[in-house]
Structures are given as structure tokens and as C-alpha cells.
Amino acid sequence: MNNISPLKHTGFIASSIFFTILSSPAFAEISCDSESTEAKHHYIPANNKTVHWGYFSKNKAPQAVVQSGDFVTLETLTHHANDDAERMVKGDPGAESVFKWEKNDKGVDRRGAGPMDASIYGRGAGEGFGVHVLTGPVYVCGAEPGDVLEVRILDMYPRPSGNPKYAGKTYGVNAAAWWGYHYNDMIEDPKPREVITIFELDATGEKDWAKAIYNYRWVPQTDPNGVVHEKIDYPGVPVDHSTITKNTKVLENIRVPVRLHFGTMGVAPVETDYVDSIPPGYFGGNIDDWRIGKGGTMYYPVAVEGALLSAGDPHAAQGDSELAGTAIETSMTGVVQVILHKQNELQDTVLQGLDYPLLETDTEWVVHGFSYPNYLEALGEKAQSEIYAKSSIDNAMRDAFRKMRHFLMTAKGLTEDEAISLMSVSADFGITQVVDGNWGVHGVIEKRVFAGDSIN
Known part of the structure; x- marks a missing residue:
């Protein structure tokens, strides 16, 4: 990963960066024309106009239109804030607008990828088939299927109580x-x-x-x-x-110990219009890896025009497995930089053939395996319900192994025999989570293993 000086939330503004706040949640027409070669900084506040609750969607209107190299500050809210609204909602205008709920009047009505008329269980609009409050999406100019989106997490900091x-x-x-x-x-x-x-x-x-x-x-x-x-x-x-x-x-x-990170961040999948935010997949999403925090870089395969990056489900701390069901779910703000890698530029790079979410830190590479790498495709029309009954750590481990093998053979040029040997003696595989429908296993290998190798 290239060395980038993190932006500090104490008011630092680089001279080559401009801040813009998007006031309208929908664009009549997306314009990517830009004569400026300087990176811009976009700010997306969290409120009932800028978040979508419980789903990813390839049809969601973007909250920012950015160029490769631009910076984005994303305010994010936890969907658990109403468990103690006195501390986590009251006095915070953005949170109050999102969590407002009076009889037949909700700040954000759809909560999940289910039917709006709650005709399945009667829980409410969206049925809670997906639970995370996501900020965005961010439309990246020039992004097309087959490209890879790099997201550098430069800073993360807690959202103070508004009370x-x-x-x-x-x-x-x-x-x-x-x-x-x-x-x-x-x-x-x-x-x-x-x-x-x-x-x-x-x-x-x-x-x-x-x-x-x-x-x-x-x-x-x-x-x-x-x-x-x-x-x-x-x-x-x-x-x-x-x-x-x-x-x-x-x-x-x-x-x-506090380990601030995004539990859910990813690009829009292509398979259907509304995708439950709970099961992760090739597009990223609810991976729930505490390593996806400040200093980390995520790489996502682009599936739709503009990539449509969203982030949320902010966590203050989480252990591998997220065993009881959640992390410490909190609200926070993150600063990211997005960099687009075009498909025709990926040959002979670490991103060649990348069709899964890959994490890079200063010291490690981390692959993410799932029970089904693309459950939306593998399980057919009922995928979003059947995935919850079909998760398997065995399958997730198998997928993580295959992804680590791919990484070592493609990015490092090893033979299959070399990759298998190196995995057994140097890679650590752990259970990322067993609660998100599509269970996860991550594989970690330290960069120092590749002594003398130039990563970039």
C-alpha cells in the first residue's frame, strides 16, 4: 500500500483538496466531466436523505459523484442506536432524522430488502431483511464491471453523543x-x-x-x-x-480495547435490485472483519457502472467470530480515498483476476472466504432466504483456501505446490463471523514472508 498521510478530524485540510457537501440525495443526471486534476474531498453527512437502510442496490441514486483519487468523508450510524436513544439519538439532528418513528411516520421507512407492504411477517417496510444503516452510495466516475475499486481508510473517529x-x-x-x-x-x-x-x-x-x-x-x-x-x-x-x-x-x-472499523462496506452487486445487507459476498458488504479500519485498504471487484460504494455498520470493537450476534455497534465517521483500477491495467499486478474482497494492511494481506463466494448466483431465486440455512464453516474455509491459493499464484507467481506449502507454514486462517448468514473465514499472510519482493 502506498504511504498516505491520514487526514485528521481536528480540521486538517490539505491545500490540494476541496470540500464539497452534496445537498440533494438524487441526481437527475450524473455528470463526470471534470477539468480539474486536483483531488476533491466530498462530505456525506448521515441523515434520512443520505442513508439507505438494510440493503445494497444497483439502482440507488448516489450521494456523491467522485473521480478516482478523490477523498470522501462518510458519517455513519449504527442501526442499534434506539436501544438507548437517550444516549445515541437525542440531540443529534442527523440521527434524530433517521430514527424518527411516529405512528405511520418513519424517518426512513424501508428497512431491509423485503416488501414495502410487510406482507410476509408484518414487521414493517422492508421486513428487516437486512438491518444496517448505510451511507451513500458513492458513484465513481469511469468504474465499469471488471474493474477493481481500491478504498483506502485514512481515518475513523467516534460520533459524540448529541445529548x-x-x-x-x-x-x-x-x-x-x-x-x-x-x-x-x-x-x-x-x-x-x-x-x-x-x-x-x-x-x-x-x-x-x-x-x-x-x-x-x-x-x-x-x-x-x-x-x-x-x-x-x-x-x-x-x-x-x-x-x-x-x-x-x-x-x-x-x-x-477499541478497534474502530466498518462492519459493512462494499459496492453494489449486479444480480438483483435489492440485496439484503446481512450476508456478505464477492461485492464485500457485511464482512465484519475488525481489520477493516484506519490504515487498511480494501479492494472490491466492480459489478455495476459507477461501483456504488456504501459504508456503515460501524463498530467500536469486535472479536473474530462476532459470536453473540453483534460487535460494539456504535456511530462514527470515516475518511476514505477511492482509487479506480481499470480492467486493462490489472495484468501482472496483485489485482489480476480479483473477484473477491481483498484487504491490505501495512503488514498483511487478508483474503475473505464465505460459505458461498456468490450466494446470489449459486442459490438462485430464493438465495436471499436460503443462504441463512446453508451456511457452513467448512465451505467458508474451502473458499478462503482457494482465494489464498489464487492470491499466491497470481500476485506472487507461485506454483500450486509452492502456494499450498506456504499456506500451511505461514498463513493464518480464522473465523471472521458465524452470524451473517453467509459465514466467513479469513486468511492472513504477512508481507514480510515475501522478503525483497516489491508489492506495488
Whole structure:
């Protein structure tokens, strides 16, 4: 990865970068004409006009139109903010516009890739078939199928609570929920149960750890439209704190190291109009790898014109596997630079033949394997429902192995025998997540293995 000086959120503005804020969420016509050779900096705030909730879409109007080399600041919100709206929504105009929910009046109505009339389960528009609040998309001029989009994560910082009562603090949520790996394997009563734990962080970033301040068991919540949610089955349901019992003696004397990262970031897939944001795939999406943070660079294969990059599902901390169902889900802002690599320029580079999301850090290369590398294609018309019943760590490991083999043979010029030997003695494979429908295994190999090799 080329050395790039990170932009600091303390107000630094490089002399060659211009800041622009996009005020309209839709373009009547996309214009990519630009005579300037200087990189621009685009700012996309998070509000009910700039986010899409629970899905990727190749037809979503872009929130910014950028050139290769441009910078983008993306404000992102956690879909769990209403678990403690007092701390995570109140006093924050952007969050208030997104999480607004009065009877038959929601700030963002569609939440998920399901039907708008909630005709399947009656949960609400979009049915919660996809849960993440995503900012964007970003249209990259010149991007076409077969190209690769490079996304450099230059900075990430917490979104402070807008409530003056909690000035200087940021809050996050861990939900040990019904989709967690643990849910049907509990030993204490009552079982099963869903538990929300609220964490506090230092909004200035000076303290690099989070602490739990209380937890509570989920009890049935009635949303403003009168729908009762026995479980956490629809994103953004306002939790009535008069109905819960708070336990303030939780994880005492425990500090959780902060590892800010995007749980979900990716480009639009081509297979269908609305794609559930939960299962990841070749397009990236909800990979939930804590390594996708400041200093990391993601490479995504472009599937549609303009790439249509979106990001969200911000995390303060997460362990490999995300076992209970979520990370510490919080709100934060990220600064990225997007660089387009055209298909005809990929030969004999590390990106040759790339058809999966690849991560580069200062010291490592990381491939991401899934139960199905492209579940949308492999499982047919019912892919978005069937994937949840077909996930397999065996399949994800097999896919990660194949991707690491491809990387070593293509990017490093090894034979298959050499690649297999090197994987066995130098690569680390770990479980990225077992909760996102399309389970993940990542393969990590250190750059120092390739002594004397020039990466770029």
C-alpha cells in the first residue's frame, strides 16, 4: 500500500483538496466531466436523505459523484442506536432524522430488502431483511464491471453523543441475540434470552478502551405502528426503557480495547435490485472483519457502472467470530480515498483476476472466504432466504483456501505446490463471523514472508 498521510478530524485540510457537501440525495443526471486534476474531498453527512437502510442496490441514486483519487468523508450510524436513544439519538439532528418513528411516520421507512407492504411477517417496510444503516452510495466516475475499486481508510473517529448530558462520550451496543451462535446453547435460566449491553467510549479517542455501563434483557417492545416485537426482529425499534430492568453491575473492571472499523462496506452487486445487507459476498458488504479500519485498504471487484460504494455498520470493537450476534455497534465517521483500477491495467499486478474482497494492511494481506463466494448466483431465486440455512464453516474455509491459493499464484507467481506449502507454514486462517448468514473465514499472510519482493 502506498504511504498516505491520514487526514485528521481536528480540521486538517490539505491545500490540494476541496470540500464539497452534496445537498440533494438524487441526481437527475450524473455528470463526470471534470477539468480539474486536483483531488476533491466530498462530505456525506448521515441523515434520512443520505442513508439507505438494510440493503445494497444497483439502482440507488448516489450521494456523491467522485473521480478516482478523490477523498470522501462518510458519517455513519449504527442501526442499534434506539436501544438507548437517550444516549445515541437525542440531540443529534442527523440521527434524530433517521430514527424518527411516529405512528405511520418513519424517518426512513424501508428497512431491509423485503416488501414495502410487510406482507410476509408484518414487521414493517422492508421486513428487516437486512438491518444496517448505510451511507451513500458513492458513484465513481469511469468504474465499469471488471474493474477493481481500491478504498483506502485514512481515518475513523467516534460520533459524540448529541445529548449535552453525555458530552464527550460515545455509546455503543452489543446485542447477544437470537441469530448469535450461542443462542441455543445456553446454561443459565431463563433460556433462551436476548441481552443488550450498553458500552461507553471516550469520544475524543484519548482513551482506547470501552467499558460496559449496564445491560438488560430484551422484553417485547411495541413499535409506534402497534406491531409487537417479541424478539429483535426489525431494526430501529425504539426501546421503551420503562419496560426493561437495567443491571449496572456488568463486566466490572473490564476494559475492551477499541478497534474502530466498518462492519459493512462494499459496492453494489449486479444480480438483483435489492440485496439484503446481512450476508456478505464477492461485492464485500457485511464482512465484519475488525481489520477493516484506519490504515487498511480494501479492494472490491466492480459489478455495476459507477461501483456504488456504501459504508456503515460501524463498530467500536469486535472479536473474530462476532459470536453473540453483534460487535460494539456504535456511530462514527470515516475518511476514505477511492482509487479506480481499470480492467486493462490489472495484468501482472496483485489485482489480476480479483473477484473477491481483498484487504491490505501495512503488514498483511487478508483474503475473505464465505460459505458461498456468490450466494446470489449459486442459490438462485430464493438465495436471499436460503443462504441463512446453508451456511457452513467448512465451505467458508474451502473458499478462503482457494482465494489464498489464487492470491499466491497470481500476485506472487507461485506454483500450486509452492502456494499450498506456504499456506500451511505461514498463513493464518480464522473465523471472521458465524452470524451473517453467509459465514466467513479469513486468511492472513504477512508481507514480510515475501522478503525483497516489491508489492506495488
